[in-house]
Amino acid sequence: MxxxxxxxxxxxxxxxxxxxxxxxxxxxxxxxxxxxxxxxxxxxxxxxxxxxxxxxxxxxxxxxxxxxxxxxxxxxxxxxxxxxxxxxxxxxxxxxxxxxxxxxxxxxxxxxxxxxxxxxxxxxxxxxxxxxxxxxxIIKALRESLAGNRIEWVAGIINGTTNFILSEMRAKGLDFDSVLKEAQRLGYAEADPSFDVDGIDAAHKLTLLASIAFGVPVQFDKAHVEGLRGLSSLDIKYAEQLGYRIKLLGITRRRDELGGIELRVHPTLIPTQRLIANVEGAMNAVMVQADAAGTTLYYGKGAGxxxxxxxxxxxxxxxxxxxxxxxxxxxxxxxxxxxxLDGSLRILPMSGVRSSYYLRLRVADETGVLSRITTILAENDISIDAVLQRESLEGERQTDLIILTHTTVEEKMDRALEFMQSLPSVLAPIARIRKEDLA
Missing domain, CATH: 3.40.50.720 (NAD(P)-binding Rossmann-like Domain)
Known part of the structure; x- marks a missing residue:
């Protein structure tokens, strides 16, 4: 032939x-x-x-x-x-x-x-x-190998540049800007790294995965996208102390009770015992939760x-x-x-996403600060999972307060953050990172 x-x-x-x-x-x-x-x-x-x-x-x-x-x-x-x-x-x-x-x-x-x-x-x-x-x-797995399944969610490390940066920040204790320069020197990052570090590349890929997983038209313009800029090495260190790793994840999840799906890219805390939390360097990995096959993980080189x-x-x-x-x-x-294709299954707004959270607050080291913050969280129906407070150095008048919350709705967290940020005892912008168990 x-x-x-x-x-x-x-x-x-x-x-x-x-x-x-x-x-x-x-x-x-x-x-x-x-x-x-x-x-x-x-x-x-x-x-x-x-x-x-x-x-x-x-x-x-x-x-x-x-x-x-x-x-x-x-x-x-x-x-x-x-x-x-x-x-x-x-x-x-x-x-x-x-x-x-x-x-x-x-x-x-x-x-x-x-x-x-x-x-x-x-x-x-x-x-x-x-x-x-x-x-x-992963495309073939979703289109063919898992064709008999109802897909519940897909979550993945789908950009090697950002995973390399996060791995180096964790391993060497360096800040984002220093590691980005090293990634550019080694050829992992472009001269203009925006496409990768701002999460756009991952969002493009996630859009396609969501369409295949849930049978919806491609809708990149409705994806929620956050990148790595502004992520502090402090957050990576505190996450480690609490038993988590930070990864830039693309997450799409079916939410039947709201008649839609989540479509979001952002830094995420993952428990260190999860396999995907241990994907290092420029490698990629995608997890799929399906009703019949259960949880499957696909790992390998994402570029080259x-x-x-x-x-x-x-x-x-x-x-x-x-x-x-x-x-x-x-x-x-x-x-x-x-x-x-199901045009009625809408992409949910970020305000409706359910997640648990890591919060880092730089606060004045004075009596009553923690009480005021926990009261604001309680008033917004947000329960606390764990609290870590860095011990102040001698003569220091401020400290870091780390809070892990249980699952809540994003709009409630947005409201609570607005109130907490307005407190005179909160001395810097609050760092907020979503947390996923992926079990």
């Missing part, structure tokens, strides 16, 4: 890794796919560098539309990134009747509804395992040339297997058939 012909749009780290994996493992890949998979053309602005990498027999172009318009190409692999040119070429490829494989979480999180609708109308596939958590096959290429090639194999299948009976893009 004639090999499937592939065009690579973008030939940087992931594109180069994809080419290498396809070349190195071509025998195993063709046996698994049922036919060969060949790269016919690659697109890169630096033509000389691309030609040097791919050798003879592979067409090299600078214009991505040259690949989209090539009638011999069956699958377009979009590795350009972003929402501009990438969206144009993906929509053009779909319009031309070509299948698409992409690692572009930003494109799908923002424009996924449009992309998937166009693909469904044309009877082509858009595969995107590499868009979430690199080499971890070959881990991400592993997912790209897996998608190429899947598309190749199904290229001649009845389009109405393929695995749907978001796991649920397009006409069955």
């Amino acid at each position: 004639k090999p499937i012909q592939v065009g690579l749009l973008g030939f940087g780290t992931v594109g180069g890794g994809t080419f290498q994996v396809l070349a190195r493992n071509q025998d195993d890949i063709s046996r698994r796919a049922g036919r060969g998979i060949e790269v016919r053309a690659v697109c890169r602005r630096d033509l000389a560098a691309a030609r040097a990498a791919v050798g003879e027999g592979v067409r090299v172009v600078a214009d991505p539309m040259a690949i989209v318009n090539d009638p011999e190409i069956d699958i377009v692999v979009e590795l350009i990134g972003g929402e501009g040119v990438a969206k144009d070429v993906v929509m053009a490829a779909i319009d031309a009747g070509k299948h698409v494989v992409t690692a572009n979480k930003a494109l799908l999180a923002v424009h996924g509804n449009e992309v998937f609708a166009a693909a469904h109308a044309k009877g082509v596939m858009v595969a995107f395992e590499a868009a979430v958590a690199g080499g971890i096959p 040339a070959e881990p991400t290429a592993s997912s790209v090639v897996a998608d190429l194999v899947d598309v190749t297997r199904l290229a001649t299948a009845d389009p109405d009976h393929r695995v749907p893009h978001l796991a649920f058939q397009p006409d069955r």
Whole structure:
């Protein structure tokens, strides 16, 4: 049978890794796919560098539309990134009747509804395992392996840069700015790290996971997003003393009593005995709670040339297997058939989220401060789980007060924080970090 012909749009780290994996493992890949998979053309602005990498027999172009318009190409692999040119070429490829494989979480999180609708109308596939958590096959697990389950929640460390920063802050006792500079020096963080450290990258990925888990349209604009800026090394130290680790988590949870789902990214306290709390460095991990399978954990490298290429090639194999299948009976893009996506299941506002909390208050070291604070919490129906007070040094007139609460509603905590912050004895902005047991 004639090999499937592939065009690579973008030939940087992931594109180069994809080419290498396809070349190195071509025998195993063709046996698994049922036919060969060949790269016919690659697109890169630096033509000389691309030609040097791919050798003879592979067409090299600078214009991505040259690949989209090539009638011999069956699958377009979009590795350009972003929402501009990438969206144009993906929509053009779909319009031309070509299948698409992409690692572009930003494109799908923002424009996924449009992309998937166009693909469904044309009877082509858009595969995107590499868009979430690199080499971890979490998309396939949710779409296929857990298809018989009702998903209750998904929680994950889905950005390696922020996990590296938090791991280094904890291990070395350094502040955020110092570790960020080290992450940039080592290549874990970009020169402009905002996309990662502000939680945007994780929110893009979580948006896709939520859609697949619960059968809702992608709704990135409704996600609650908090990053690491302003996180203090003090909070990491106090969390350790209380038996917790701080991780930047993406969390999406079904809330049937409110008729919606939570969709949130923020620093989170996790008990140290949980496996996910011990994921260190630039590694990723995703936990899924399902009614039949129970709790499952998926762990691995969330970025890098070959881990991400592993997912790209897996998608190429899947598309190749199904290229001649009845389009109405393929695995749907978001796991649920397009006409069955639940538009009534709304994304809940952050004010309705239920969580327990870690609070750090810098307070005057004087009689009655703790009593006033606990009274405010009680008046807002917030019960206390634990209290830790740093012993003041000789001559020091202020101290840190650490409070762990039981589960409450976010709007009640917001109200209590407003009252506590207004107390003259509270000397600095209160640090608030949500806490999840994930059991």
